[in-house]
Amino acid sequence: EILLLGSGWVAEVDEALERAFVCHRMAQVALAERAAFIERIGQKVRGVYTTGVAGIDGALAARLPALEIVAVHGVGVDAVDFAALAPRGIAVTNTPDVLTEDVADLAVALLLAASRRLPQLDRYVRAGEWEAKVPLRASRSLRGKVAGIVGLGRIGRAVATRLSSFGMAIRYYQRSTADAPYPRSESLLALAAGSDYLVVCAPGGAATRAMIDGAVLEALGPDGTLVNIARGSLVDEAALIAALQDGRLGGAALDVFADEPRVPAALRECENAVLTPHVGSFTVETRTAMGRLALDNLLAHFAGRPLPTPVTGAAA
Numbered sequence: 001e002i003l004l005l006g007s008g009w010v011a012e013v014d015e016a017l018e019r020a021f022v023c024h025r026m027a028q029v030a031l032a033e034r035a036a037f038i039e040r041i042g043q044k045v046r047g048v049y050t051t052g053v054a055g056i057d058g059a060l061a062a063r064l065p066a067l068e069i070v071a072v073h074g075v076g077v078d079a080v081d082f083a084a085l086a087p088r089g090i091a092v093t094n095t096p097d098v099l100t101e102d103v104a105d106l107a108v109a110l111l112l113a114a115s116r117r118l119p120q121l122d123r124y125v126r127a128g129e130w131e132a133k134v135p136l137r138a139s140r141s142l143r144g145k146v147a148g149i150v151g152l153g154r155i156g157r158a159v160a161t162r163l164s165s166f167g168m169a170i171r172y173y174q175r176s177t178a179d180a181p182y183p184r185s186e187s188l189l190a191l192a193a194g195s196d197y198l199v200v201c202a203p204g205g206a207a208t209r210a211m212i213d214g215a216v217l218e219a220l221g222p223d224g225t226l227v228n229i230a231r232g233s234l235v236d237e238a239a240l241i242a243a244l245q246d247g248r249l250g251g252a253a254l255d256v257f258a259d260e261p262r263v264p265a266a267l268r269e270c271e272n273a274v275l276t277p278h279v280g281s282f283t284v285e286t287r288t289a290m291g292r293l294a295l296d297n298l299l300a301h302f303a304g305r306p307l308p309t310p311v312t313g314a315a316a
């Protein structure tokens with residue numbers, strides 16, 4: 001029996017899960033009834049199928065004594081409590097690679113939307129301001145600008161390749177030096193100070209929490225733009241809102257937030273922010289590939305085969 005946390009899997013994968021397992025769906029249970037639900041089914045749950053954002057916490061894991069595997073439908077495993085799972089030998093899998101290109105595409109789409117002010121221009125046309133000849137300010141071109149990539153992993157590299165083709169100069173920052181044809185800045189602050197666009201591609205978790213703080217945003221500056229397709233936890237959201245409000249930061253294009261799906265009203269009111277609802281991997285093709293891979297991991301585990309994409313606590 002498996003427990004599904006979250007919802008919105010593609011039908012094909014949902015049906016395959018139903019065929020292979022007895023499926024318990026947390027999303028179908030009212031909040032107030034979830035504790036009793038877990039009490040009722042907890043003893044029998046041997047697998048968890050969950051999203052990158054939901055993950056699994058130690059409290060829930062403790063109530064699933066027969067748990068053997070957590071299959072994450074996503075690449076990020078920052079919401080998985082490895083400290084609770086590892087001593088029990090519970091396997092964790094994720095869905096790397098299959099989502100890289102689409103997430104990188106969204107990063108570029110957000111960067112372009114912010115630089116060319118697409119949402120503002122769309123609103124301008126819809127509001128009849130074009131016809132009314134309301135003055136419009138020109139946007140900024142990308143050519144010759146510097147994109148600073150925070151975290152040059154699979155997604156960071158795919159973003160860098162795309163932005164290079166726009167004639168942008170690429171720099172990056174992460175703790176270790178990457179084998180890549182781009183200069184590494186000596187610190188995040190130095191990267192922000194030297195970049196026109198700071199694109200956050202690093203994993204979430206304790207090591208990166210709030211690393212994009214007020215000082216980094218200030219260094220990025222009034223002509224700078226923050227793009228985040230990684231995790232909201234990497235950004236000090238209060239500092240970001242303050243910087244956007246008083247013009248110390250030029251703009252932000254965000255797909256991820258500190259407390260999803262809640263986006264602070266103050267951020268929603270920022271004219272210089274482009275906001276999307278965590279949709280980096282949300283294409284038919286990628287969600288199908290992610291669903292199949294997460295399913296394949298569960299099937300492999302219960303058939304005693306090697307896991308296609310296991311994650312070790314150390315890598316997380």
Ligand code: 8YV
Nearest residue numbers: 051052053073074075076281
């Ligand atoms: C999804 C993600 O939001 O891959 C990740 O880490 O955040 C996303 O792809 C989610 O996991 C979909 O279920």
